[in-house]
Amino acid sequence: MRYDFVVIGNSAGGIGCVEAIREKDRESSVLVISAEKYHAYSRALIPYYLDGKIDFERMYYRPPDFYEKMNVDTKLGVKAVGIDVEAKKVLLESGESVEYDKLLIATGGKPFIPPMEGLAEQSNVFTFLKMDDVLAVEKAIKDAKRVVVLGGGIIGLMASEVLAKKGLEVKVVELADRVLAPVVDEITSRRVEKKFEEHGVEIILNNTIAKVVGDERVEKVVLRDGRELETDMLIVAVGVVPNVEIVKDTPIKVNRGIVVNRKMETSVKDVYACGDCAEIYDFIFGANRVLPLWPTAYTGGRIAGFNMLGEEREYTLATSMNAMHFFDYYIINAGLNVPNDSEEFEVIYKQEGDSYRKFALKDGRIAGFIIAGKMERAGIFLRLMEEEIDVSPFKDKLLKDDFGYIDIPEPIRWELLEEKVKLGVVREI
Numbered sequence: 220m221r222y223d224f225v226v227i228g229n230s231a232g233g234i235g236c237v238e239a240i241r242e243k244d245r246e247s248s249v250l251v252i253s254a255e256k257y258h259a260y261s262r263a264l265i266p267y268y269l270d271g272k273i274d275f276e277r278m279y280y281r282p283p284d285f286y287e288k289m290n291v292d293t294k295l296g297v298k299a300v301g302i303d304v305e306a307k308k309v310l311l312e313s314g315e316s317v318e319y320d321k322l323l324i325a326t327g328g329k330p331f332i333p334p335m336e337g338l339a340e341q342s343n344v345f346t347f348l349k350m351d352d353v354l355a356v357e358k359a360i361k362d363a364k365r366v367v368v369l370g371g372g373i374i375g376l377m378a379s380e381v382l383a384k385k386g387l388e389v390k391v392v393e394l395a396d397r398v399l400a401p402v403v404d405e406i407t408s409r410r411v412e413k414k415f416e417e418h419g420v421e422i423i424l425n426n427t428i429a430k431v432v433g434d435e436r437v438e439k440v441v442l443r444d445g446r447e448l449e450t451d452m453l454i455v456a457v458g459v460v461p462n463v464e465i466v467k468d469t470p471i472k473v474n475r476g477i478v479v480n481r482k483m484e485t486s487v488k489d490v491y492a493c494g495d496c497a498e499i500y501d502f503i504f505g506a507n508r509v510l511p512l513w514p515t516a517y518t519g520g521r522i523a524g525f526n527m528l529g530e531e532r533e534y535t536l537a538t539s540m541n542a543m544h545f546f547d548y549y550i551i552n553a554g555l556n557v558p559n560d561s562e563e564f565e566v567i568y569k570q571e572g573d574s575y576r577k578f579a580l581k582d583g584r585i586a587g588f589i590i591a592g593k594m595e596r597a598g599i600f601l602r603l604m605e606e607e608i609d610v611s612p613f614k615d616k617l618l619k620d621d622f623g624y625i626d627i628p629e630p631i632r633w634e635l636l637e638e639k640v641k642l643g644v645v646r647e648i
Contacts, residue, residue, distance in 0.1 A: 221318035222250045228325030229253035232494030235520025249291045256296030265353045266377040321527040328459035328495035337431035347378045363451035371398035375456035390421045461496045476509045481533040483523035493519030503538040503554045551597045554587030569618040583611035
């Protein structure tokens with residue numbers, strides 16, 4: 220069968236695309252293909268499910284009849300393995316193929332598994348990215364007392380926090396000299412490390428797993444420095460890489476991810492990409508790069524959907540942004556992760572108790588910020604960054620815990636507030 224629109228991927232990007240198409244067009248044929256068998260669910264909620272804070276059904280972020288209401292056909296639990304861009308066909312693992320007029324690739328990311336001697340198909344080795352991962356971990360922890368987590372990034376720390384709350388002895392092994400190194404600065408990293416240590420989680424830095432010992436099950440791991448850690452489980456959370464296997468042997472341009480322009484178009488006509496599998500334009504960085512973020516994937520999917528319909532839209536405000544918390548310590552960061560001793564940027568920051576604020580300014584404009592501890596009104600800083608406002612006249616006020624619109628000079632303040640009212644009409648966010 221031939222479809223007007225085919226979407227490969229059933230997470231944020233795919234759903235954003237479907238909803239954009241159906242806002243303008245209720246009649247065209249749409250097919251969603253997903254290797255996962257589940258209805259659209261939020262991967263961001265995986266730790267909350269394992270922690271017992273939400274039940275399984277609340278993982279789904281669209282109602283059960285979503286596809287029916289959207290008049291969308293689905294092939295869930297069916298893996299797409301290739302694309303014939305000349306014949307405009309998606310090739311399925313079953314041997315079948317599906318024809319398309321316009322195609323969106325939203326295949327997301329996949330866990331990166333570094334080489335480790337002895338790592339095979341042991342039953343107690345897990346990743347922590349998808350629904351099946353968390354269900355397997357949930358089952359395994361019933362008989363576990365000790366766990367080693369390889370990776371001190373966001374995913375690894377989220378898994379570690381939940382497992383520690385479950386009463387397991389948790390050791391985190393991180394290759395860098397601090398946790399969250401690509402995401403936040405050293406001051407924030409040390410604050411997070413302290414929170415984990417206060418809750419009994421051992422953080423092992425400047426190290427990695429050289430060898431895994433055990434046949435059917437991992438019994439212990441040997442670190443690069445020779446230290447041995449006995450464990451009942453190994454969770455590998457080193458990072459996520461773009462899942463671009465489907466475009467192998469096609470003319471679709473790939474760097475780290477599938478390269479797209481601001482319309483989410485790939486280098487091949489009628490083929491679009493978004494989300495963790497794509498490289499999109501970062502307005503702060505000034506170039507394309509992989510931005511594995513849920514809101515970015517969803518908005519990218521919407522932009523793609525509108526352009527697939529012939530309604531031109533561009534994604535101009537994507538950049539790195541994270542909102543996270545560990546043991547009730549909250550952090551929001553956006554833009555560039557700039558060290559405090561940078562010569563290229565003007566860096567201002569303030570530490571007071573649990574509160575930490577930092578801003579990196581270039582030519583008077585915010586290029587990056589970190590807010591930790593108190594979270595009030597953090598959205599204002601993102602607005603100032605997006606609008607490229609010169610904050611020089613009031614930069615010292617940015618460090619106030621209660622910073623608000625009242626601290627912004629009146630002409631700029633009213634301009635921002637008026638734009639905020641029109642935001643949903645004039646641009647995608």
